[in-house]
Amino acid sequence: MTNVTRFLNSAQVRGWFYQGLVVSAAALTGWYLVSNTLTNLAKRGVATGFDFLGREAGFEIGESLLAYSAADTYLKAFAVGLLNTLAVSAAAVVLASVLGLLVGVGRLSSNWMVGRFATVYVESVRNVPLLLQLIVWYAIIGRLPSPRTAPELLPNLFLSNRGIKYPTLADPGSHTPTLLALAAGIAATVVLVRWARRRRETTGKPFPTLPAAAALVLGLPLAAFLLNGAPLALDAPVREGFDFAGGGTVSPEFTALFIGLSVYTAGFIAEIVRSGILAVPHGQTEAGLALGLKPGQVLRLIILPQALRVIVPPLTSQYLNLTKNSSLAVAIGYPDLVSVSNTSANQTGQVVEAVALMMAVYLVISLAISTYMNWYNRKLSLVTR
C-alpha cells in the first residue's frame, strides 16, 4: 500500500504523467485539425496535394537570380521567390549590422552632435511602422526621372524610376584569372589574420593586418587583371524603347525593400550594441587606457569583444525579424517568396498547400539563422577553465 502511495506521489511519476497528457492532447488536436481540414476540402471537391508544383507556372517574375520564364514549373517559381527573399535579407542583414553598429557606438559618443543624431535616428525609425517606411522609400524612388530623361550619374550608370542601371562585364570568361586571384587573396588573408593573432598572443607584437589584408584582397586580383591584358569590354545600358537594354539592373522594389529593412532594423541593432557596450564595466576602458591603448583600440580590442557576448543573442532575434519582415515585399511589388506563393495559390486555388510551403520555408530559414548564431554565440562565450 505504502509502495503504491509512494509511487503515485512521486514527483517523477506525476511529471511524466502530466507531460504525457499534454503531449498527447497537442498531438490529438493537431491530428484533428489536419484530418478535418482534409476531409472537408475533399467533401467540397477541392483538390489537395503538392502535385501542382510540377505543372507549368505560366506567369513571369519581375527579377530573378535564376534563369526563369513563364514556361518553368511552380517549383522553379518558388525557388526564384525564395532566392529573392534570401538575397534581400542577406544584403539587408549586412547593411543593418554595419549601420546599427555605427549608430549604437555613435549614441555613446562624447560628441554632442553625433550622440543626438544617433538618438533621433533610433527613436524615429523604430517607432514608425515598417510597412509605412517601405511605402515611403518606394514612393521616393518612384519619383526618380523616367528612363528617357534619366541622368547618367557616372559613365554608363543611370538612375531612373526603372531602377539603377549599371554596366556589366561583357565577356565573363575572360575574368576567370581575376576571380581566382581574388579567391586566393581572401584565403591568404584568412591565414594571415590567424597567424598575426597567434603572434600577438605569444609575443605581444602587433602586425599591420588591415593594410596587408587590403593589399592581398585588392592587389592580387588587380595584378592578375593587368597581367591578363586588362580585358574591359563592357555591356553598358543603352536607352531603347520603353527602358534600357543591356547592363544590369537593381530594381526600385529591391532598393526600397533593402533600404527600408536595413534602416529599420539598424535602429534596433543600435540599441542592442549600446546595451552590449554599456554592459562592459567602465573599469575595462580605464584599464585599457592605462595600458597605453588609444580609444579606438580600446573599443575594438577590449570593449567590443566582451560586448559581443551580450549582443549576439538579441542580435539573432533581429536577424530573424528582418528575414521575416522581408515578406512585406508584397506591399511594394518585390517578387519574394510570399509574392510568388500568393500568385501560385491564386492560380491553382491550393491556398492551404502554398501557405504551408511558405511557412515551412520561413521556419527552415529562421532555424538555420538561429543555429548559426547559436554556434557563433557558443564560440564567443566565456570559457571557464
Add this chain to the structure above:
Amino acid sequence: MNISLKTIAPAAIAAIAALALPGAARAGATLDGVKQKGYVQCGVNLGLYGFSAPDEKGQWSGIDVDFCRAVSAAVFGSVDKVKYTPLSAQQRLPALQSGEVDLLARNTTRTLSRDTANGLNFAPTNYYDGQAFMVSAKLGLKSAKQLNGATVCVLPGTTTEQNVADYFRANKMNFKPVVIEKNEELHKAFFGGRCDALSSDASQLAAIRAAETSAPNDYVILPEQISKEPLAPAVRQGDEEWTNLVTWVFYAMVQAEEKGIRSDGVDTALSSPDPDVKRLLGVTAGNGKNLGVEETWAYNVIKLVGNYGESFERNLGTGSKLKMARGLNALYTEGGLMYAPPLK
C-alpha cells in the same frame, strides 16, 4: 512580425471555417440556412467602382451588388436582407468554399479549374469582360503589339498575371511584371511612371481611369482584349437547389429586359396577356414552387432591383461615371451575348 496575419489569413479562414461547418453541402441546405438566418451573406469586391463599392455612407452599389440584392429580393421580397463580406482576390475562393459566404458576386472569372478543382458552381455570366492594357496617351501607342520590352503593372491573385505572360509569349515579346498586392499602391506605381502599362479587365481599367486620375484623357485603353473574362457569380458545388435559384434570378433579369419590363412598369405588366410574362411574374404559378421560393420571386427582383439593362446602365453605362457601352453585354437581339432560356 507582420508576415503572419497577411500570409496565414486565407488559409486560416479556410481551416477555421472548415472546422466550424462540419456538415457537407446538402442540396437545399444553403437556401434553408439563408431563410433561417434571414439574410444572404454575399461576398463582394473590396471596392471596385461599377461592380461593388461602398459609398461615403457605407451603402454598397454596383452590378454585382445589384445581383446580391436581386437574390435577396427573390428569397425575402426585400433587397435589404443582404450582408456584405468584402473579399480580396485571395480570400474569395476560401470564403465561399468554407461557407463563410452563401454567394460570391465579386467579378470572378469563370474558368474550368475553378468550376472543378476549386469546387465552385457558376451562375450565368453577368458581365462579359476581357483583359486589356492601359497606357499613357503620351506614348502614342496604337496596339498592344507595340509593348515589347515594356514594364507592366499587374495585380496578383487573379488570372491577370498569367494572361499577360501568355499574350507576350504568344507574340514573342518580352516584358517585366511589377506585381503589387494593394490596388492603390499598384495604381500609384502606374500613374507615377514605374510601369509603361497597367493590365486588368477593361471594365476595371475604365473604372480606375474614371476614379483615380484627374485627367482621364491622358490615358488610353489599347484595343486588344487579351483574354476572355466572363465574370460570373458563384456558389458552392453540391447544392443544386441554391445553384438553380441563383441561376434563374439572373435569367429573370435578362428575360425582363427582353420583354421590356422595367422596375417602374412591372405592375402594369402583371396584366399582360403574354404567357411568357405571366409565367415570369408568377401570374401563372409554377416557377416559384420549382425554385423553392414565393411565386412572386421574379416580380420582386424586377420591382426592387430592375431588369439587367437597368442594372447595367445604372452601374456601368450611361448612368454611371464609367460610360461603358453594352458591347457583348447587350441582349442577343441587339448583337450581344445576353440570352435567357425559357422560364417555364
